[in-house]
Amino acid sequence: MKYLNYFLIVIGAFVAMYAKSGANQNQYILIIGIVFLMLGVYRISRRIPSKQDNDDITEEDTLN
Known part of the structure; x- marks a missing residue:
């Protein structure tokens, strides 16, 4: 499944x-490529844990 994310990016x-290289650039193809x-990128970044969440948990544990 992670290879699908890389495939989408490429x-x-x-x-x-x-779409950008041609003289008569097609805006719809450019939009589809950007999408x-x-x-x-969104699917890859969704799987990366937030550093902020880990710091909040350790601060709460030390306060108790």
Whole structure:
């Protein structure tokens, strides 16, 4: 499943660069590429734990 995220990022970046490179750039293809890119980045960042959450737990434990 994590390879799907990387695949979305690569495909999104490729499509966005392809849509941007032409003289008659197609805005809809550019938008689709950016959506794929952002979807992949979002899915990866969702799995990374927040550092702030870990710090809050340790501060509460030390206060009690």
